[in-house]
Amino acid sequence: MFHKTDMYRWRELIDVYLQAGVFFSTHEIDHGSRSHAAAARQLQWFQSEVTRRGLIDLFKLPASRPTFDRFIAINVTLLKNLKFQEINKKAITKILKSMVPLSMHAIELY
16 A cells, blocks of 8 residues: 555654553553543644654655544544543443442342
8 A cells, every 4th residue: 555665654653653652551650551631642742743753744655644644533533432431431430339329228128
């Protein structure tokens, strides 16, 4: 799909993305998955770093820029899904906490 003229730019982009650790970290200090807020900060860092390095401007193939834009759009969608997942987890926790006293009351009745 990509001519080798953009291959090195894509390699560098992916390297910067892995350094950003958008959705998870492999560093000893903060290893594991990231929250929505942390992932958003890391994605912003990635985009800033790509801009700072001027990697997008170095693309030679016309298809590379739209592909990069799609890559960012996929990450934004994943961020939205992560936020939705966090909201659902919080809601379920609250529901279960509110049900514990109800179930304890039901046990006392029997």
